[in-house]
Amino acid sequence: MTLLNHHAEGPVSAPPLLLGPSLGTSYALWDEIAPELSISHRVVRWDLPGHGGSAAGLVQEGATVGDLAALVLALADSLGIERFAYAGVSLGGAVGLHLAVHRPERLSSLAVICSSAHFNGSGPWEKRAALVRREGLTGLADDADARWFAGGFTVPRLVQDHRDADPDAYAACCDALAAFDLRDRLDGVTVPTLLVAGREDPATPPAHLREIADAVPGATLVELPGASHLAPAQCPKAVLTALRAHFGQGALQGMAVRREVLGDTHVDRAQTRQTPFTARFQDFISRYAWGEIWTDPTLSRRERSMITLTALVAHGHYDELAMHVRAARRNGLTPEEIGAVLLQTAVYCGVPAANSAFATAQRVLAEEDGTSAGG
Numbered sequence: 314m315t316l317l318n319h320h321a322e323g324p325v326s327a328p329p330l331l332l333g334p335s336l337g338t339s340y341a342l343w344d345e346i347a348p349e350l351s352i353s354h355r356v357v358r359w360d361l362p363g364h365g366g367s368a369a370g371l372v373q374e375g376a377t378v379g380d381l382a383a384l385v386l387a388l389a390d391s392l393g394i395e396r397f398a399y400a401g402v403s404l405g406g407a408v409g410l411h412l413a414v415h416r417p418e419r420l421s422s423l424a425v426i427c428s429s430a431h432f433n434g435s436g437p438w439e440k441r442a443a444l445v446r447r448e449g450l451t452g453l454a455d456d457a458d459a460r461w462f463a464g465g466f467t468v469p470r471l472v473q474d475h476r477d478a479d480p481d482a483y484a485a486c487c488d489a490l491a492a493f494d495l496r497d498r499l500d501g502v503t504v505p506t507l508l509v510a511g512r513e514d515p516a517t518p519p520a521h522l523r524e525i526a527d528a529v530p531g532a533t534l535v536e537l538p539g540a541s542h543l544a545p546a547q548c549p550k551a552v553l554t555a556l557r558a559h560f561g562q563g564a565l566q567g568m569a570v571r572r573e574v575l576g577d578t579h580v581d582r583a584q585t586r587q588t589p590f591t592a593r594f595q596d597f598i599s600r601y602a603w604g605e606i607w608t609d610p611t612l613s614r615r616e617r618s619m620i621t622l623t624a625l626v627a628h629g630h631y632d633e634l635a636m637h638v639r640a641a642r643r644n645g646l647t648p649e650e651i652g653a654v655l656l657q658t659a660v661y662c663g664v665p666a667a668n669s670a671f672a673t674a675q676r677v678l679a680e681e682d683g684t685s686a687g688g
């Protein structure tokens with residue numbers, strides 16, 4: 314299958330972040346931002362069909378945002394990326410909203426920039442698609458600066474990309490915008506969502522982003538003064554700051570839970586011992602184990618402690634077991650309950666494993682509670 318043209322940067326082991334472009338542009342829209350984000354993420358930016366380096370034949374007349382989202386998922390699949398953070402501008406943002414509504418299991422976090430849950434109905438886009446199918450893109454590209462940028466700013470490369478886009482693919486993308494309306498699905502979005510609006514954006518003014526922010530539970534809205542429709546190109550620093558804060562949230566939240574469960578002493582020690590070599594691993598633990606798994610309310614912290622103790626016994630990780638016996642006490646398990654968990658591991662993990670586990674737990678409980686853990 315032909316894939317969307319894309320550019321990947323950043324460590325392959327870093328959390329994936331996909332960046333989507335707006336109509337008429339290419340992944341060059343992210344030139345000022347992607348290299349910065351790739352310090353902490355595996356950044357994959359992609360081109361719309363018939364734009365940049367993507368084949369025009371990837372979309373046909375009557376295309377939908379769902380079709381574009383399917384192409385993005387095919388790209389992610391081809392790169393072995395199951396779950397990813399996503400940021401998109403305008404049509405690229407609509408793709409992100411579609412994924413959040415229809416394929417939430419694929420998204421860890423979403424940023425929708427200068428975009429909307431609807432693009433003012435089908436009329437203007439049907440007209441634009443017909444114009445481009447008839448006359449090509451030259452006229453529209455000539456006017457691009459006024460639609461995309463504020464205050465005489467321009468990015469010649471992006472305007473050139475607009476001029477060079479394939480008219481039929483561009484028109485098919487207009488068809489997708491014409492049919493797009495997710496307003497009545499926004500209250501079901503569960504992925505952490507950031508909205509970024511350009512105060513000077515004539516295409517998707519702040520009211521469009523505010524409408525999403527008001528409907529999506531827990532969403533955050535940032536409005537950028539001086540930014541028009543292509544905020545990542547015109548105000549890259551402000552957009553980068555907003556994206557960093559949003560996509561770094563998992564690590565912050567995870568660190569708070571990590572401290573609650575493992576205690577400040579342990580976490581401070583781990584932080585002090587951190588080196589450039591281990592920093593990525595420490596960040597991964599905070600963000601993923603603590604920011605995603607331990608924060609998931611489906612199971613209580615007591616239940617998670619019981620599962621974790623069992624898994625550590627099963628694999629003979631006695632140093633980690635000692636740490637998690639302390640965590641289990643902090644999560645409310647009594648010494649008797651910890652003993653009952655370890656007794657059960659004797660059945661499912663084996664008596665020698667449980668024997669070592671009891672010795673470890675007895676030592677820790679004696680230190681923690683100043684008792685001999687029931688003798």
Ligand SMILES: O=C(O)CCC(=O)CC(=O)O
Nearest residue numbers: 335336403404405460516
């Ligand atoms: O180029 C424009 O006129 C803006 C088009 C729009 O709002 C959709 C997009 O940028 O993806």
